[in-house]
Amino acid sequence: MYDLLIKNVEVVRPNYEGTVKASIAIKDGRIATIATDINDAEAATVYDGQHQLAFPGITDAHMHTGIYNPLDEDAISESKAAAMGGVTSSLNYMRTGKYYLNKTGPYSTFFPEVLSISKDRFYVDYCYHIAPIQYSHIDEIEMLIEKYGVTSFKIFMFYGNYGLHGTSNTQKDFLMTPDGEYYDYAHFEFIMRGVKKAIDRFPEKADAISLGLHCETAEIMRAYTNIVQKEGKLKGLRAYSAARPPHSEGLAIFIASYLAHETSCANINLLHLTSTKAVDAALMMQQVFPHINFKREVTLAHLILDYDCECGLHAKVNPPIRSREDVEYLWEHVLAGNIDWVCSDHACCKAEFKTDAHEKDNVWLAKSGFGGSEFLLSGLFTEGSKRGLSLNKMAELLCWNPAQRFGLKHKGDIATGFDGDIVLVDPNQTFTVKSSESPSTQGYSVFEGHQFKAPVTATFLRGNLIYERGEIIGEPKGKFLHRPY
Numbered sequence: 001m002y003d004l005l006i007k008n009v010e011v012v013r014p015n016y017e018g019t020v021k022a023s024i025a026i027k028d029g030r031i032a033t034i035a036t037d038i039n040d041a042e043a044a045t046v047y048d049g050q051h052q053l054a055f056p057g058i059t060d061a062h063m064h065t066g067i068y069n070p071l072d073e074d075a076i077s078e079s080k081a082a083a084m085g086g087v088t089s090s091l092n093y094m095r096t097g098k099y100y101l102n103k104t105g106p107y108s109t110f111f112p113e114v115l116s117i118s119k120d121r122f123y124v125d126y127c128y129h130i131a132p133i134q135y136s137h138i139d140e141i142e143m144l145i146e147k148y149g150v151t152s153f154k155i156f157m158f159y160g161n162y163g164l165h166g167t168s169n170t171q172k173d174f175l176m177t178p179d180g181e182y183y184d185y186a187h188f189e190f191i192m193r194g195v196k197k198a199i200d201r202f203p204e205k206a207d208a209i210s211l212g213l214h215c216e217t218a219e220i221m222r223a224y225t226n227i228v229q230k231e232g233k234l235k236g237l238r239a240y241s242a243a244r245p246p247h248s249e250g251l252a253i254f255i256a257s258y259l260a261h262e263t264s265c266a267n268i269n270l271l272h273l274t275s276t277k278a279v280d281a282a283l284m285m286q287q288v289f290p291h292i293n294f295k296r297e298v299t300l301a302h303l304i305l306d307y308d309c310e311c312g313l314h315a316k317v318n319p320p321i322r323s324r325e326d327v328e329y330l331w332e333h334v335l336a337g338n339i340d341w342v343c344s345d346h347a348c349c350k351a352e353f354k355t356d357a358h359e360k361d362n363v364w365l366a367k368s369g370f371g372g373s374e375f376l377l378s379g380l381f382t383e384g385s386k387r388g389l390s391l392n393k394m395a396e397l398l399c400w401n402p403a404q405r406f407g408l409k410h411k412g413d414i415a416t417g418f419d420g421d422i423v424l425v426d427p428n429q430t431f432t433v434k435s436s437e438s439p440s441t442q443g444y445s446v447f448e449g450h451q452f453k454a455p456v457t458a459t460f461l462r463g464n465l466i467y468e469r470g471e472i473i474g475e476p477k478g479k480f481l482h483r484p485y
Contacts, residue, residue: 017392030410047458053391058423059408062093127406135190253270408483
C-alpha cells in the first residue's frame with residue numbers, strides 16, 4: 001500500500017503542542033497516513049526512526065546559490081549541504097548584474113537559462129526569488145508569476161550607491177543597468193507598484209506574492225564608513241558593524257514601510273533583521289501600517305554570533321554581525337513570536353576568495369557572506385532549547401511559516417497530503433561543527449568548533465532518502481517548485 005514507512009518516531013508539528021509517537025506512511029511522494037498501528041508489511045520499504053524526533057523538511061527561505069561560484073557547481077555542492085542540515089526546500093535569490101551569471105538582459109531570456117543550469121543538479125527541491133534591477137524588469141513581474149511560478153521578489157536597498165562588499169561602486173558597472181536608469185527609491189516604489197499590480201491580477205495567488213527588502217541605507221553607510229576608516233580605532237567585524245550602523249537598518253525599514261503603504265503593496269518581508277534598532281523599527285511600522293502584512297526574518301548566524309566571535313572576517317556579511325546585546329534582543333523577539341522565520345542566508349564564499357590574499361586582516365577587502373544551511377536545524381535547536389523555545393515553535397520558524405508565506409502549500413508540516421519531506425534528528429546527541437565534514441565547497445564554517453545538539457541523522461525528500469549520517473544518498477532528485485505549489 002505504501003512506498004515508505006518511517007516508524008518509531010516522535011512527530012514534531014508546527015501549530016501544535018508537544019510531540020506524538022507515531023509512524024509516517026508515504027505514497028507517491030506524499031504523506032498518506034500518520035498512525036501508531038501501521039503494519040510493516042504494508043510498506044515496500046521500512047525505516048526505523050529509533051524514537052528520534054521527526055521534523056517537517058526545512059524550508060530555507062534565504063539562500064544565494066551561484067553567487068560566488070558557477071551556478072551549476074554550487075547547485076550540486078550547496079544543495080548537498082542543505083540536505084545535510086535537513087533542508088528540503090531551498091529558496092534562492094537571483095538577479096542580473098555582477099556575480100550570479102554575470103550578465104544582464106530581460107528575465108524572459110535570463111531566467112530560462114537559470115532554470116536550464118539548475119535542472120537535475122539540486123539534491124533538494126528549489127525555487128527562486130527574483131530582483132527587478134532594470135526598469136523593464138518591473139514589466140516582467142506578471143510574466144514571471146504566470147509562466148514560471150516565481151511569486152517572490154526582492155529589493156537590495158543599499159545597492160543604490162554600493163557594491164556587494166560595502167565599497168563604493170557605480171550602479172552601471174555593478175548592476176549592468178542601461179544608461180539613464182537608477183537603482184534608487186523611485187525604482188523601489190515602482191517595483192512595489194508592479195508587485196501590487198500582480199497581486200490584483202492574480203487574486204487566487206495573492207497570498208503567495210510578496211516583496212522582500214534588504215534594508216540598509218547607502219547614504220548612512222557611506223558617511224559612517226568614511227568616519228570609521230578615517231578614525232582607524234576599530235578593526236574587523238566591530239569596524240564593519242560601525243560602518244553599517246543599526247540605525248541605517250532602521251531608517252531603511254521606515255522608508256520601505258512607507259513606500260509599501262503609499263503603493264498598497266500588502267505583502268512585505270523585512271529580511272535578515274540584525275539589531276535592536278531594526279527589530280524596533282519593524283514592530284513600530286507594523287503598528288503604524290496595520291494593513292500591511294509584514295513578515296520579519298532573522299538568520300541563524302545573527303542569532304549565534306556577535307562581532308567578537310572567533311571566526312573573525314569569515315563572518316563578514318550584509319547586514320553585519322552585531323553586538324552580543326543585539327543577539328540577545330533578537331532572541332527576546334523570537335521567543336515573543338515577533339519573528340516569522342529563521343533562515344541561513346547561505347552564500348558559499350570559498351576560503352581562498354573570502355579575504356584578500358595580501359591583506360587577510362583587512363575587513364574592507366573581504367567578501368560578504370558565508371554558508372551555513374547545513375547547521376540550520378541543529379543550531380536553532382541548540383540555542384533555542386537553552387532559552388525555552390519549544391520544538392513546535394522551531395518547526396514553525398524553520399518549516400511552516402516560510403513555506404506558507406512563499407506559496408509552498410504542500411510543504412512545512414507532517415500531515416496527510418503534504419510532501420513526504422521528513423527530517424530525523426537525535427536530541428540526545430551532540431557534535432562539534434567541523435567544516436571538513438560538510439559537502440559544501442566553502443572550506444570553513446563560521447560555526448567551526450561550536451558544540452551543537454540534535455544532529456540531523458536522515459533527510460527524506462518526497463519519500464526519498466537523500467541524506468543519512470554523514471552521507472549524501474543517490475543522485476539529485478530536487479525539482480523546481482512552480483508556485484503556488
